[in-house]
Amino acid sequence: MAKEAVLALRGISKRFGAVQALTDVDLEVRPGEVIALVGDNGAGKSTLVKTIAGVHPIDDGTIEWEGRAVAINRPHDAQDLGIATVYQDLALCDNLDVVANLFLGNEVRSAAVLDEIAMEKRAMELLDTLSIRIPSVRIPVASLSGGQRQVVAIARALIGDPKVVILDEPTAALGVEQTAQVLDLVERLRERGLAVILISHNMADVKAVADRVAVLRLGRNNGVFDVASTSNEEVIAAITGASDNAVTRRQARTATAGTDKEVAK
Amino acid sequence: MSDTVDKERGESGPASDALTKTPDAAATGDGAAVDPRLLVREQGFAGYLTDFKRRLKGGELGSLPVVLGLIIIAVIFQSLNENFLSAGSVSDIGVYIAGTGIMATGIVFVLLLGEIDLSVGSVAGVGAAVWAVLSVTNGVNDWLAVVIAIGSGLAIGTLHGFFFARVGVPAFVVTLAGFLGWSGLQIWLMGSEGSINTPEGSVVEDLTGYYFEDIAAAYGLALVAVLAYGAALLTDAKRRRAARLPFRPVSEIVVRTAVVAVVAFVAAYVLNQSRGLPLALVLFLAVLVLADFVVRRTTYGRQIFAVGGNAEAARRAGINVERVRITVFGIAGMLAAFGGLFIASLSGGATKSLGAGNTLMNVIAAAVIGGTSLFGGRGKIWSALLGILVIQSIQQGLNLLGMASEIQYMITGAVLLAAVVIDSVSRRTQKTAGRT
Numbered sequence: 001m002a003k004e005a006v007l008a009l010r011g012i013s014k015r016f017g018a019v020q021a022l023t024d025v026d027l028e029v030r031p032g033e034v035i036a037l038v039g040d041n042g043a044g045k046s047t048l049v050k051t052i053a054g055v056h057p058i059d060d061g062t063i064e065w066e067g068r069a070v071a072i073n074r075p076h077d078a079q080d081l082g083i084a085t086v087y088q089d090l091a092l093c094d095n096l097d098v099v100a101n102l103f104l105g106n107e108v109r110s111a112a113v114l115d116e117i118a119m120e121k122r123a124m125e126l127l128d129t130l131s132i133r134i135p136s137v138r139i140p141v142a143s144l145s146g147g148q149r150q151v152v153a154i155a156r157a158l159i160g161d162p163k164v165v166i167l168d169e170p171t172a173a174l175g176v177e178q179t180a181q182v183l184d185l186v187e188r189l190r191e192r193g194l195a196v197i198l199i200s201h202n203m204a205d206v207k208a209v210a211d212r213v214a215v216l217r218l219g220r221n222n223g224v225f226d227v228a229s230t231s232n233e234e235v236i237a238a239i240t241g242a243s244d245n246a247v248t249r250r251q252a253r254t255a256t257a258g259t260d261k262e263v264a265k
Numbered sequence: 266m267s268d269t270v271d272k273e274r275g276e277s278g279p280a281s282d283a284l285t286k287t288p289d290a291a292a293t294g295d296g297a298a299v300d301p302r303l304l305v306r307e308q309g310f311a312g313y314l315t316d317f318k319r320r321l322k323g324g325e326l327g328s329l330p331v332v333l334g335l336i337i338i339a340v341i342f343q344s345l346n347e348n349f350l351s352a353g354s355v356s357d358i359g360v361y362i363a364g365t366g367i368m369a370t371g372i373v374f375v376l377l378l379g380e381i382d383l384s385v386g387s388v389a390g391v392g393a394a395v396w397a398v399l400s401v402t403n404g405v406n407d408w409l410a411v412v413i414a415i416g417s418g419l420a421i422g423t424l425h426g427f428f429f430a431r432v433g434v435p436a437f438v439v440t441l442a443g444f445l446g447w448s449g450l451q452i453w454l455m456g457s458e459g460s461i462n463t464p465e466g467s468v469v470e471d472l473t474g475y476y477f478e479d480i481a482a483a484y485g486l487a488l489v490a491v492l493a494y495g496a497a498l499l500t501d502a503k504r505r506r507a508a509r510l511p512f513r514p515v516s517e518i519v520v521r522t523a524v525v526a527v528v529a530f531v532a533a534y535v536l537n538q539s540r541g542l543p544l545a546l547v548l549f550l551a552v553l554v555l556a557d558f559v560v561r562r563t564t565y566g567r568q569i570f571a572v573g574g575n576a577e578a579a580r581r582a583g584i585n586v587e588r589v590r591i592t593v594f595g596i597a598g599m600l601a602a603f604g605g606l607f608i609a610s611l612s613g614g615a616t617k618s619l620g621a622g623n624t625l626m627n628v629i630a631a632a633v634i635g636g637t638s639l640f641g642g643r644g645k646i647w648s649a650l651l652g653i654l655v656i657q658s659i660q661q662g663l664n665l666l667g668m669a670s671e672i673q674y675m676i677t678g679a680v681l682l683a684a685v686v687i688d689s690v691s692r693r694t695q696k697t698a699g700r701t
Contacts, residue, residue: 076583092578093578095570095574095642095643096642105584106583113562113563114563120505120508
């Protein structure tokens with residue numbers, strides 16, 4: 001935990017009309033660390049990720065990038081900082097081949113002419129370093145299996161040399177072996193010193209690759225746990241709110257009372 | 266479940282999801298070094314053949330059905346009328362295809378986006394009317410009038426694109442409105458005169474009336490085309506080899522170049538037997554080469570395919586989807602107006618009904634028969650040439666046989682249906698083979 005956070009969210013709030021989607025959420029992401037973001041449906045995971053990715057600008061709070069406050073208002077801002085997002089629906093073009101998809105919007109070119117050979121070479125190198133196996137880099141993405149498409153989508157996020165990679169349910173629709181391949185890839189990202197934010201509903205995946213688990217509940221932080229020293233039950237309790245009992249409520253009350261007093265002073 | 270278990274499972278897992286579509290590659294892949302799942306093409310000519318067979322089985326027919334269709338058309342009409350393949354007849358086909366072919370090239374751009382442009386016929390009419398009114402009636406410089414006519418097509422197309430991309434009206438409706446509206450403008454421009462004849466020696470008359478009579482022209486163009494094609498393939502293979510990527514074997518390059526050479530020189534020979542190399546054909550080929558380069562080799566072309574394949578993915582990749590859509594409709598309008606000038610040249614002048622009738626249908630049919638998908642993201646610029654060749658050959662053949670135009674409509678309709686059926690069936694085969 002010695003490393004400084006590459007990305008830190010402080011007191012983030014986001015409101016959609018009458019719905020308060022996020023309230024005062026904090027999150028720190030450090031390089032070389034996989035932080036899992038878990039929570040029930042509607043807990044605000046996707047909204048939080050979209051605020052980081054620049055899809056929804058935040059209403060309140062600050063986003064710090066390497067220690068200084070930044071504004072992320074558009075997807076482009078996030079990309080420029082070095083935040084890459086792999087959405088659940090992959091966002092690949094089925095009709096284009098793997099190379100074209102990897103470099104889409106980021107093509108290697110001289111003037112306006114594509115340099116296919118440079119792109120193909122870099123694509124092979126990237127896929128090699130990530131130990132990604134696909135039949136050929138020159139076949140349309142439509143002919144790849146679900147797991148292969150997912151790893152291509154993740155590899156695509158790495159083309160711009162990001163520092164933070166956000167994966168939105170990368171294993172949701174995958175079989176056993178394919179899930180394992182994606183989890184391997186997540187570990188390789190960590191080994192390369194990237195910070196990974198992993199959204200998942202699957203506690204087994206979270207336990208397998210994450211270093212820390214941040215739980216969201218009803219748009220608020222509901223604890224950050226160290227994976228190694230926390231049981232599944234504790235995390236699940238935080239997700240479902242089973243820990244939302246008299247004791248915790250009382251603790252929360254006294255804590256707020258304490259801060260209120262400080263403010264009053 | 267610990268993470269080491271996961272790791273092991275991932276790395277030592279058997280190749281259980283070996284792709285069923287690569288039996289050839291799996292069977293011939295040389296053992297331990299190559300992952301059987303990898304679709305590595307063998308080097309050498311055998312590899313080329315295996316790859317070709319695999320594509321056929323997988324339903325990637327490419328241009329094969331159209332080329333076969335053309336051969337069948339040629340054989341049938343030649344057996345019915347020995348003049349069909351005569352030099353004069355072939356030369357006529359070469360001139361007649363230029364106008365609709367150029368318009369079809371614009372339609373290919375639109376189809377690649379997964380959209381449709383129903384207005385190209387009317388835009389062609391407006392282009393011809395603008396040129397005729399400016400140049401003939403008002404005495405504007407001929408070249409300037411041509412440029413303004415093409416520019417008006419560009420402006421009209423861009424307007425369609427604006428309503429489609431920015432305002433969000435379906436392209437079908439926008440261009441349907443354009444189809445009616447622009448043909449109204451065309452009639453209004455032509456005014457009381459029913460038609461304006463092309464003056465002698467004007468630029469537009471030369472578009473389809475000029476032939477390079479020196480036989481060196483046709484042979485020279487064929488030679489340049491073949492050399493450029495072969496050299497491009499060779500340099501590409503050399504660069505790929507240097508980058509240690511899979512490259513085309515020399516044998517494949519020789520075969521491809523030889524096929525192109527045979528086609529080019531036979532065409533040049535036949536054209537020289539008649540009136541020489543037609544300017545119309547040269548301009549059409551130039552449009553095709555330029556458009557093909559833009560579509561396949563530039564960032565802009567890549568963006569067209571991306572928007573046609575998955576507009577949302579393209580948007581997230583930072584592509585300005587609106588700009589791509591607007592410009593593509595602009596290109597279609599521009600090429601429609603350009604093609605309209607060829608049609609005016611052929612029919613001896615601009616008329617109130619130029620571009621009406623079956624022009625629109627022929628143009629769209631050409632693009633589809635040539636193999637460009639109606640559903641976006643798949644197709645080639647060259648399909649405009651192949652498709653219009655099919656349509657024009659049928660018309661030429663039926664004209665020679667003295668058949669009435671109603672029969673021509675029915676036959677062209679049947680060919681279009683056949684082309685779409687082949688497209689749909691091959692797509693289904695591709696799906697079962699894991700390709701879309």
